[in-house]
Amino acid sequence: MPIRSHLVPVVVPVALALRRAGHEVAIATGSAVAEEISRLGVPVLVLPRALAPEEVGRRPELMAGTGFSPEQFRQWRPEVTGPLSVPLFNGLMTAEFAGDLLDAAKTWRPDVIVRETNEYGGYLAAEVLGLPLAVLDIAPLISRLVPDLTERLNRLREDLGLPAIEEATHASGLLTAGLLPEPWYPEDQRTPGHRYYRVPATTDEQPLDPAIVDFPADRPFVLAGFGSNAHSLLATGSELMRSTVDALGSLPVRAVAVLGSEQAVAAWTGPRPANVHLASFVPQRSLLGACDLFLTHAGFSGVREALSAGVPMVAVPLFAEQPENAARVHGLGLGVHIDPAGLTADVLAAGLERVLDEPSCRSAARAFQRRILGLPALTAFTDALESLV
Structure with missing residues (x-):
């Protein structure tokens, strides 16, 4: 997703490590973060309909039927109403992401697709292309908040001519990179493909004030x-x-x-x-x-x-x-x-x-x-x- 905090701490370092190992790598995301990602040394496949949160307001139809509106942001006082409830899965945005990625793959042909936890268009594209899928698990517990995720994914799979799945864990692919040790994960979140890694500290942070x-x-x-x-x-x-x-x-x-x-x-x-x-x-x-x-x-x-x-x-x-x-x-x-x-x-x-x-x-x-x-x-x-x- 075109959100800096989703990309820079984990996705970019993995992409750079793959490039150092001699592989051809690109990050497929929206234009909102393309310049920064390119500046960090990773080529970007710009997906025209992949929108950052601040851009979603340009297309009100994306929020239709979710019960959510940008006005909620301007009225939100967490000390009064508690945590803000935001849509955590959007079928239209996911379908558009998958479509744009499939278009990009006509000329930039991947051998494997790696998605970040919040983004499911890459999963759908990997299924259509018959490619192996892996996950960088930057938000391990988020899928627990979408209880009907399997049904939502199956509706999108049907639109793409893909067979139905029984569990949403199918979207975990063959390999999931957990970024904290296994005890962080509730047992129902662990899959056979989970591996656990340590995110190294960066070396380019600014000195303290x-x-x-x-x-x-x-x-x-x-x-x-x-x-x-x-x-x-x-x-x-x-x-x-x-x-x-x-x-x-x-x-x-x-x-x-x-x-x-x-x-x-x-x-x-x-x-x-x-x-x-x-x-x-x-x-x-x-x-x-x-x-x-x-x-x-x-x-x-x-x-x-x-x-x-x-x-x-x-x-x-x-x-x-x-x-x-x-x-x-x-x-x-x-x-x-x-x-x-x-x-x-x-x-x-x-x-x-x-x-x-x-x-x-x-x-x-x-x-x-x-x-x-x-x-x-x-x-x-x-x-x-x-x-x-």
Whole structure:
């Protein structure tokens, strides 16, 4: 899908590893991310109807019948209504993606197709072309939120003249690259084709802001970040970030709260406690290694990065499969899950204190980190892909 957070952390590094191994590789996606992907060194097959979330509004028919409208974004206050319910499977967009990919394959002929978890057009195209399929599992729990996925896929398969399938796990193909150790996966999510890998740290992150570097080392250090998409979805009147800064300011910690943009930092009219630094952006993966606690929306990439650093979490899920991720964090003892509905600074501060004061969360996160360190690097996925051809 043409979403940066779906592509850059995992899909691009795998593509680059395959290119280094001598293979011909292209990423098929929409024009919204094509320039950046090309700049990172991977050729792009631009699919004309593959739209980024911010582009979907140009075609209202894509949302027809889903019960969802862009107006929901502008009214969304998670502290009032809880996580935002968004469509997690769109049959029309999937069919169009498959059609565009089949058109591209007439001249760029692949031997294997690798899809990311959220994108099923690649699965359909692989079936039509009779090609082996693999999956980069960037959102392991998301399919649990589409209970009728098998029926939806079968309707699309019928339109393409393909026979019906019995289970949606058929779309996992022959090989699935899990990006956390097996215990993260509930048993019903594990398939015979699952292999588990460690995502190596990047080497090109920017240095830390000196204001963060110079924080005194007299208190626990907390990073609060709600991802790259949440800030653009919040209603103007949402109190989520104000409550976050208030909660951090009330605790004996040093903290960084990421607001998502330079404009948001400049326009901030909320509290400015002396122990909290407001940032537009931080090199999250690097900074987590210096943290005692991560306050997160429980996006899978953030959860994976925190566990790779052995950092426990307070998870406040905001949309998509984040409630499932937050519940998994809580269930595995890696932190606590706080429902955003009814969230106040006091509620959030109590959750942060609980994790900071409870050694078991830190111990569980460290133990999970050791499991991650025992996995092969994701670059080894190239060898497994070669075996499919």
